[in-house]
Amino acid sequence: MADKIIDGRKIAAEILGQLKTKNVAGKLKLRLTAVSVGADGKLRKFIELKKRAAENIGIEFNCRNFKTNSSQSNIISEIKRLACTKSVSGIFVELPIPKKFNTGKILNAIPPEKDVDVLSAAAQGKFFAGESSILPPAVEAVKIIFEKYGISLKGKRAAVFGYGLLTGRPAVHWLAASGAAVTTINEFTKNPGGLSKNADIIVSGVGKHDLIKREMVKRGAVVVDFGYNTVNGKLCGDVDFAAVSKKAGLITPVPGGVGPIVIAAVFQNLVKLTVSKN
Incomplete structure (x- = not known):
């Protein structure tokens, strides 16, 4: 099962190593x-x-x-x-x-030229118009994972849980712009499992423990969990990891999954913005 668990710390270390070389050089x-x-x-x-x-x-x-x-x-x-x-x-x-x-x-x-998180209205406007030189860190993290594992988005079905500023909203836009058919799922969505179980890709950034159960996931799906919760002193995400990991094709754990890659993406954005100014 280890080969289906995405090691975010390892991926982040590779990116940060490359950025260190660029920074020094x-x-x-x-x-x-x-x-x-x-x-x-x-x-x-x-x-x-x-x-x-x-x-x-x-x-x-x-x-x-x-x-x-x-x-x-x-x-x-x-x-x-x-x-x-x-x-x-x-x-x-x-x-x-x-x-x-x-x-x-x-x-x-x-x-915008100093907005590494792409969260100001001006920076977001550029992102949604396809005119930004950088992506929001959460989106960049998903992009990094998909590129590393050779995942094409064209023709894929994606389900995004949550529509927040940091993860859901930019992820929905980027996935759709990259060729995926995207379904947004929020607290008002009826039968969310009925929608997500047909998705090839699931992205969740709600912050609710065990929101996504095994029966809500298609076998072989890619599951990216941005959720962050503490239950009985242990960190966990939105996904019931123990059960869903047996069914997913690829999955990010919490902790050690997408989080470190998001941090690396912040510094990647910093370098890109600086180089573009120079």
Whole structure:
């Protein structure tokens, strides 16, 4: 069964190794800045993982953390200041942020040329118009997996669980633009299993433990799980991994599956944006 489990850590290490070579050879002097709001432990962990990856490939990494009682205008002003700082190559906001803030307005303070997550309205507009030089990290991660395993999307049926900003929405667009027939499944979808069990590809980014069961998956399907949950102290995704892995053709585990590749994709975007500016 090991050959059907996608080793995201190994794939990410290969990508980061290639980026390190480009960074050193090109003397790029890259600096990535994270912006976070509040002291959520899960967010701190994600930022720490990105910091570790940056250090491994010789990229400077900074984090600007705001307290929850900060004003939205101050956060936006600081992002705009960072965006105007020549030494800052890229910026991302670690999501989610507290509901009292307007997430869209904060994200829109990042200019497209420094938006490594492709989350500002301007950067997303370019992506959906097919004019972006980079892909949202979640989409890039799926693309990397499919290219590595020689999976063609033309004529395939895909089911995407969730339609969120980070995963579902961009994945639906990219899969359809790449030739797949895409079905979007959300909390209002009737009989989601009846739709997903005919899909050649399943992508899920809902964040609900054991959302996708064995009977909802076609034998031989490719299953990419972006879900992230903690149950009884253990990390798990949206997919019932133990059961579905026996039926899928390829599957990403949680942890160690698509997550590390998403982080690598962030740095890939950083390098691409920097090189395109130069």
